[in-house]
Amino acid sequence: MNHTLSILLQNEAGALVRVAGLFAARGYNIDTLTVTATHDPAVSRLTLSLQCDDAGVAQILQQTRKLVDVLQVAHPATALAA
Amino acid sequence: MNASPLKIAPEIEQHPRAGQSISGAEVIVQVFADEGVKVLFGYSGGAILPVYDAVFRYNAANLHDNGDEPMPLIVPANEQGAGFMAAGYARASGKVGVAVVTSGPGATNMVTPVRDSMADSIPLVVICGQVGTAAIGSDAFQEAPISNIMGACAKHVFLVTDATQLEATVRTAFTLARSGRPGPVVVDVPKDVQNTALNFHGTGELALTGYRARLSAVEQSALSDADCATFFAALMQAQRPLIYAGGGVIAAGAATALRAFVDTFGLPVTTTLMGLGAFDTTDPLALHMLGMHGTAYANYAVEDCDFVLALGARFDDRVAGVPAKFAPRAKSIAQIDIDPAEIGKVKPTHWHHVGPLARALERLTAYGRAHGMRLQLTAWHAHVAELKRVHAMNYDRASALIQPYAVLEAINRHTQGRAIVSTGVGQHQMWAAQYFDFRAPRHWLTSGSMGTMGFGLPAAIGAQFAHPDKLVIDIDGDASIRMNIGELETVTTYNLPVKVVVLNNVGDGMVRQWQKLYFKGRFAASDKSLHKKDFVLAAQADGFAWAQRLECTEELEATIAAFLAFDGPAFLEVMIDPDAGVYPMVGPGASYAQMITGDFIPSREASVVRETSPSHMF
Numbered sequence: 001m002n003h004t005l006s007i008l009l010q011n012e013a014g015a016l017v018r019v020a021g022l023f024a025a026r027g028y029n030i031d032t033l034t035v036t037a038t039h040d041p042a043v044s045r046l047t048l049s050l051q052c053d054d055a056g057v058a059q060i061l062q063q064t065r066k067l068v069d070v071l072q073v074a075h076p077a078t079a080l081a082a
Numbered sequence: 083m084n085a086s087p088l089k090i091a092p093e094i095e096q097h098p099r100a101g102q103s104i105s106g107a108e109v110i111v112q113v114f115a116d117e118g119v120k121v122l123f124g125y126s127g128g129a130i131l132p133v134y135d136a137v138f139r140y141n142a143a144n145l146h147d148n149g150d151e152p153m154p155l156i157v158p159a160n161e162q163g164a165g166f167m168a169a170g171y172a173r174a175s176g177k178v179g180v181a182v183v184t185s186g187p188g189a190t191n192m193v194t195p196v197r198d199s200m201a202d203s204i205p206l207v208v209i210c211g212q213v214g215t216a217a218i219g220s221d222a223f224q225e226a227p228i229s230n231i232m233g234a235c236a237k238h239v240f241l242v243t244d245a246t247q248l249e250a251t252v253r254t255a256f257t258l259a260r261s262g263r264p265g266p267v268v269v270d271v272p273k274d275v276q277n278t279a280l281n282f283h284g285t286g287e288l289a290l291t292g293y294r295a296r297l298s299a300v301e302q303s304a305l306s307d308a309d310c311a312t313f314f315a316a317l318m319q320a321q322r323p324l325i326y327a328g329g330g331v332i333a334a335g336a337a338t339a340l341r342a343f344v345d346t347f348g349l350p351v352t353t354t355l356m357g358l359g360a361f362d363t364t365d366p367l368a369l370h371m372l373g374m375h376g377t378a379y380a381n382y383a384v385e386d387c388d389f390v391l392a393l394g395a396r397f398d399d400r401v402a403g404v405p406a407k408f409a410p411r412a413k414s415i416a417q418i419d420i421d422p423a424e425i426g427k428v429k430p431t432h433w434h435h436v437g438p439l440a441r442a443l444e445r446l447t448a449y450g451r452a453h454g455m456r457l458q459l460t461a462w463h464a465h466v467a468e469l470k471r472v473h474a475m476n477y478d479r480a481s482a483l484i485q486p487y488a489v490l491e492a493i494n495r496h497t498q499g500r501a502i503v504s505t506g507v508g509q510h511q512m513w514a515a516q517y518f519d520f521r522a523p524r525h526w527l528t529s530g531s532m533g534t535m536g537f538g539l540p541a542a543i544g545a546q547f548a549h550p551d552k553l554v555i556d557i558d559g560d561a562s563i564r565m566n567i568g569e570l571e572t573v574t575t576y577n578l579p580v581k582v583v584v585l586n587n588v589g590d591g592m593v594r595q596w597q598k599l600y601f602k603g604r605f606a607a608s609d610k611s612l613h614k615k616d617f618v619l620a621a622q623a624d625g626f627a628w629a630q631r632l633e634c635t636e637e638l639e640a641t642i643a644a645f646l647a648f649d650g651p652a653f654l655e656v657m658i659d660p661d662a663g664v665y666p667m668v669g670p671g672a673s674y675a676q677m678i679t680g681d682f683i684p685s686r687e688a689s690v691v692r693e694t695s696p697s698h699m700f
Contacts, residue, residue, distance in 0.1 A: 008292075014233050065423070
């Protein structure tokens with residue numbers, strides 16, 4: 001199943017690599033990835049999509065929340081469904 | 083309006099050096115001192131020289147009355163040694179271990195201890211020198227992309243490119259390392275940043291708003307009455323409840339709370355490899371270790387239980403190799419952990435709580451007492467006692483060859499579960515886990531998740547610095563000790579009374595055991611009978627005044643007594659039965675019911691060695 005995640009990230013050295021590296025290390029293949037600036041120059045927004053089952057997406061959401069540079073992780077589809 | 087008396091704002095204690103202009107290197111050392119760092123481990127090199135010089139000057143200026151340095155810098159043979167010394171210090175003391183290394187190879191040699199500490203949730207702060215900011219990305223001498231490399235291994239990495247952020251960054255590294263689920267934090271500091279003159283503030287950390295918000299949510303989360311009621315509703319239904327306690331109990335300082343919970347409700351306790359010491363293994367309700375090489379009685383109890391309470395444990399593949407078959411009769415699984423990502427990661431739970439473990443256990447104990455929760459566990463206790471009696475650990479006691487288990491039992495008769503024990507990785511590690519008693523937390527230092535051979539000796543050194551007056555024993559194997567054998571010299575350089583035991587079975591014993599079981603006995607690269615090393619001569623060459631080889635069973639007791647009684651560094655090589663195996667063993671893909679118990683521990687059911695078992699799990 002296709003999932004889209006939205007991640008707010010502090011603009012620190014290597015922050016993007018750590019997010020991408022986490023997904024790679026845990027065996028998740030990122031299909032699309034967009035990084036955009038936000039109104040706060042210290043914060044970027046990552047939007048990424050991937051294929052995985054619901055249990056997989058729940059786990060990678062939790063793992064992403066463990067990254068120190070990550071401010072917020074949202075899974076808009078589950079937020080809408082809830 | 084609240085008529086409280088006028089509060090006088092407490093005078094904010096200013097740091098005595100606040101406002102001073104000091105170098106980046108001095109900032110690092112001052113923050114170390116402020117964080118209570120008592121010892122550093124590290125190896126010098128070009129890109130870290132300013133920090134080393136600042137340590138030298140700090141120590142010279144702040145000598146204790148007895149002439150001791152306040153922050154001695156312990157030099158290993160290899161940076162990996164420094165990392166495991168810092169980790170051994172952290173594991174034995176509960177404090178943050180600190181290592182300081184240079185750029186490039188110094189930092190890459192530190193990758194293994196950092197990953198090892200991440201996998202076992204051990205708090206470290208590692209400062210790496212880096213080439214100057216202008217040279218980063220130019221393929222400079224001793225340059226390596228440490229923030230990329232360590233980013234994949236550590237809890238967090240900082241690359242300090244703005245010198246004015248250095249002080250807050252180093253201070254924040256300590257907070258990150260010890261908070262929440264602990265772990266290693268790496269700070270990569272370019273050489274020019276170390277040399278920059280900075281205005282020292284004496285206070286202040288980085289904002290890290292995302293991390294701190296999540297941390298504070300977890301730390302403040304408390305069990306409601308409804309949560310407690312749901313927990314006890316399930317527990318009161320159980321006839322055979324079991325606690326499965328992991329390293330999280332030790333990391334959280336929750337052993338006392340666990341003891342009180344068990345004293346109140348009477349649940350038997352089995353611990354993981356990392357959890358050894360979280361619950362006194364000599365207690366009648368202690369089942370010692372569970373899992374792939376757990377005791378038969380612990381594993382059978384897991385098979386039989388109808389309720390599991392997992393505390394700071396993560397159902398890893400060495401415990402729940404086949405998650406669906408783990409605790410198959412459990413009607414309810416409850417889990418408490420500080421890390422939300424561990425809840426239900428492997429095994430679905432019926433009840434869980436994310437929060438500080440000690441507080442959660444205290445709350446459950448208080449709630450259960452207040453509501454008169456009493457479990458009738460007499461039959462279960464009798465069953466557990468019978469499992470412990472019938473399926474006790476045992477081995478070939480009549481053998482003419484020295485059995486490794488006998489060596490460990492002999493040591494244990496002296497130490498009584500009160501010594502600090504470190505290990506390498508392999509058979510000797512599992513034997514030590516199985517045959518030693520552990521009376522209290524932080525006495526068992528082992529590379530649990532990563533399984534890093536070479537861990538034992540440097541970890542013992544670090545632990546001895548944490549506890550100069552305690553007996554510290556490295557139980558090692560002939561292959562594991564080779565990995566960091568250079569650190570034998572570190573033991574004698576600092577005259578540490580570390581006791582090193584090498585159980586020599588002339589090869590990679592655990593690999594051979596798997597090759598016997600799953601590769602028809604083809605010992606590819608695991609036999610070391612052609613190796614020429616004389617370990618006793620090697621220890622003597624490194625300055626061990628007591629170094630002996632034990633080769634016959636008759637001398638075992640007397641040799642061990644003399645070895646442990648020696649006042650100073652001592653090295654004992656024991657030539658053990660090379661065919662001694664680690665039993666029980668739950669093979670890869672097998673359930674606990676299919677556990678192989680070997681020739682000397684009675685099995686409950688006929689176990690099957692599956693020749694075609696997948697070996698990818700090793």
